[in-house]
Amino acid sequence: MEFHFSQTNEQLDAVIYQLIGLVGGVHHPQMIREMILAALKTGQENSEKADLKLMTSTLKELRYTAKVFGQYRDVRKVTIFGSARVTPDSATYQLAKSLGRSLSQAGYMVITGGGQGIMQAANEGAGCEHSFGVGIRLPFESEPNHVLQGSPRSISYKYFFNRKVAFVKEADAVALFPGGFGTLDEAMEVLTLVQTGKRYPIPLVLVDQPGGTYWSNWKQYVEKELLARNYICPDDVRLFTLVDSVKDAVQVINCFYRRYHSLRFVKNRLVIRLNSTVNAESITRWKSQFADLLEPKGEFFASSALPEEEDEPRFAHLPRLVLDFNRRNYGRLRQLIDAINEL
Secondary structure (H helix, E strand, C coil): CCCCCCCCCCHHHHHHHHHHHHHCCCCCHHHHHHHHHHHHHHHHHCCCHHHHHHHHHHHHHHHHHHHHHHCCCCCCEEEEECCCCCCCCCHHHHHHHHHHHHHHHCCCEEEECCCCCHHHHHHHHHCHHHEEEEEECECCECCCCCCCCCCCCEEEECCHHHHHHHHHHCCCEEEECCCCHHHHHHHHHHHHHHHHCCCCCCCEEEECCCCCCHHHHHHHHHHHHHHCCCCCCHHHHHHCEEECCHHHHHHHHHHHCCCEEEEEEECCEEEEEECCCCCHHHHHHHHHHCHHHECCCCCEEEECCCHHHHHCHHHCCCCEEEECECCCCHHHHHHHHHHHHHC
16 A cells, blocks of 8 residues: 655544544654654565664654653753773762763753763762663673662663664753763764754863863864864854863853743744843844854844744743845854853
């Protein structure tokens, strides 16, 4: 039987909607219909059991991730990365523990990989009630740290890529401590996602102890080997911030959300939601200062919630800035957000 994602399947669509109605309580039934059709198409097109197992496990893991994080949507969260090999007697461990505690006190929850080292330190500082653990099932690292054992906010993943989705999608900020290949992989992935707009701008804070050289040496490499060869743009270096204290790390994150709240795209326009209004003079200045962010003859203006944002009623009261963003230079967009927060 041949069928399509468009609403042209008649009998099959009727059966699917009947199933959805039978289950009851299903949100966005049209999207669930497409998921069911995708599963049926997969069954028709792919006879490899391994492929089907991968797709099934992926859907199950992402479903459970959404369930666990769903009830905390209105709480800002900070993902913390770093080495699993750091011991409790090290200065870096104590720094991560202090950051977890300070973030918790500032109203944030923390997300870690749920393992040892920096992850355990951050969870200890924040406490179980303010922590998420998104672990990976490995032969040598299968149990969550003692803070997260038995926690309903501890998730164990089969696939790294699903785990990475949780790390980045659910985070309102990312703090990176020194670490090995995994930490560097996570740092570069978050940077790439923000640089390309696949993840909306968030604070990316690189934390080291006073006098530490881990991130300063890394930044030198980025500037000498990537920037100097034009592999990245000068504005891309603005996507991250180096700090050597807990106070500075928390301040960077707090400042990012001082006036800026969040953003989304409505059709081809970027809608920046704000915690408070801005004056007309500032908008005129930004339209000129950040003209390179706009499409040719693009607009930049204040607004209330657009009709297309009805699906997010909890943000309806927030004032907006709307602009015809060219979707290219996210480093410059970060500078605009900084200018908004500095007003």
